[in-house]
Amino acid sequence: MRAGLFIALIAAAWLGGGQVQEALAQTQPSASPGESRKASPRKESAPRKETRRSADPFTVGFVTGTPQCTEFAIARDIATTLASGQETGPHGEVALRVVPIVGNGGVRGVLDVLTLAGADVAIAPVILVDRLRDAKTFGDISDKLAYIAPLHVEEFHLLARPEIARLTDLAGKRVNLGEDGSAGAVLGREVLNRLGIKISESNLGPEAALDGLRKGDLSAALLVSGKPVSFLTQVSQLDGIHLLPIPYFKELLQQDYLPSTLRHQDYPNIIAAEASVDTIAIKSALFAYNWPIGSERYRLLELFVQTLFTRFPEFLGDVHHPKWREVNLAALLPGWRRFRPAERWLQQQSGGEAALRKAFGRFLEGKPTAKPPDREELFQDFLRWRERNPAK
Template sequence: MRAGLFIALIAAAWLGGQVQESLAQKRLPASPSETGKALRKESTPRKETGRSADPYTVGFVTGTPQCTEFAIAQDIATTLAGGQETGPRGEVALRVLPIVGNGGIRNVLDVLTLAGADVAIAPVVLVDRLREARTFGDISDKLTYIAPLHIEEFHLLARLEIRSLSELSGKRVNLGDDGSAGAILGREVLNRLGVKVSESNLGPEAALDGLRKGDLSAALLVSGKPLSFLTQVSQLDDIHLLPIPYSKELLQQDYLPSTLRHQDYPNIIAAEASVDTIAIKSALFAYNWPSGNERFRLLEFFVQTLFARFPEFLGDAHHPKWREVNLAALLPGWQRFRPAERWLQQQSGGEAALRKAFGRFLEGKPTANPPDREELFRDFLRWRERNPDK
């Protein structure tokens, strides 16, 4: 966490002038009660190009330091930093710099405007809405995607006396920073399910403090499980995870059913217990730099390096959400970054070969009492190290 905050502070200092200038020209949209109304049309933002950016550093916009998406960005930054040849002064050909966003509209806006912001993790449904509502004009040719990522679960923390979603009606509920995925999509979900709340827009730490003091009845966090921030919560706080029922009629088009289990949060979910919730898909989006631009060439190198070293992210040292990622998966309605598409088509290795190799590995395992999938996958990675040609 300290390392993440340190990286975030460096990023903030480096881009601070650009952020202030950009947001002075383009303020974030307001957040009325309905998502469709919240994403109001505004003039198309311009990408800053006059100010020179570090030609070796990819700016990676992510969520707050408490979220899993920031941990994913840190995984990429630290892994790609290793294994590179350094110059006479210790310089490397590729660096990845995590930049703190809000996990929602700010992530998209930063990629669209800041010269040093190249890629961002963002919820697919939210980016789709921004495009459809033309909130920032036509962004179809300004954004491209590198790969779909993992799903982000809705974590609804509630005071112990709140036992069902309907009991939150009229209560004060924190949905996260204004413009975040939690604020926009959480508001939409509650409205669809007919639960009218008094909305608060605090950060994660302040929201947790409000829950403990009783100033809030509930607080929503939208991020991939397991969320390390929730290790701060215990059953002694009189806080629990409240189920969010999945309704096909009201939620099927944009949301997925999911489950939070004891192994995800042993500190607040009892053994053998589980909590039903909903989730959204996330993806790694990029600014669609012109092919002759130096940022395009840097992004191409980033993609080639990330894809080639993708198997490294599947081990125990990295976040479990990496095991949900399928680099070759498609994102309907969006154009994939051209070098990423070429890599996937040309490489005999990558995700497709890894899955085939995993299948060959499974053929040699006994069928009786198989170990759980995570343990099996760890065995597989060790097997790959011993058998690199298979």
């Protein structure tokens, strides 16, 4: 019975993902420039989060992109680093484990965090999550998701065959934008629409797309991921494949996209010395399911945040991906509320807690019944009240 229920729940989540893919990742050729500049996903009924008890209450489920992308490497960095130096629990269990869950780096990852009991956090493009929230594709998700911290930017890598010299050469050609619902499929289509380039769209994974380029079945293939993407070391100038520039047209892209550059040091196997390739990029962030305060999963994520933030300097070394050096944990994400334990940790580091304690001490002055132990207990109650009432 339990197995059957579990399978049914998983099937329901996947079916929900299919509906979203229909709405956000249609497979028609890119639209003309006169069409809407933004994706207009169809509204779906709000998904329900599975709340069954986790088989391992010490494990954080981390949804990320495909194994070929940088975002998966970031999740792996977190998993391996936080696993080291961990004390064990009373029965020998690991106190905190992070398990990467393979997604497509797009809509499906967001849906997984919103629905699956074992999915707690995800790396996702901010623009894509904004689209889902504003269109209410999954209902009102403003209170269901919170961000832990903004992360790095993800660059657009447009690989092309030798006969393709500029973006306009792709008109009418077969171009792979990535799997349905991925950031490349949703946002790549949007960018091409804005630039008025109509293509014949393909939706293959990275390995199949690279094979299609080599065989001539595809004229170009898009990969949206933080540079340098280790998967692209498989590409050689001997293949005749090169990175195609994506010009940054300010009037068309400024609101949602950033200008960026790919350089020889990023991809010495594709870009010649002293050369560079202009492209565009998007911001990414680490989002979390906003579990109820005091719940088992909330406490687990609180431990995850405290451990990740405390050990953040370890990720800045050469053994980890260079994208870590772009991360500013204290940066804000407009339009979203930060996960409460993350906000509290940052306040404590910046002297926020010291200021609160000073103000609280002045409040209790002249109250002789408040002994020191009572004061500390009252202060902790006060902090918990602020978590429940963040606007006050």
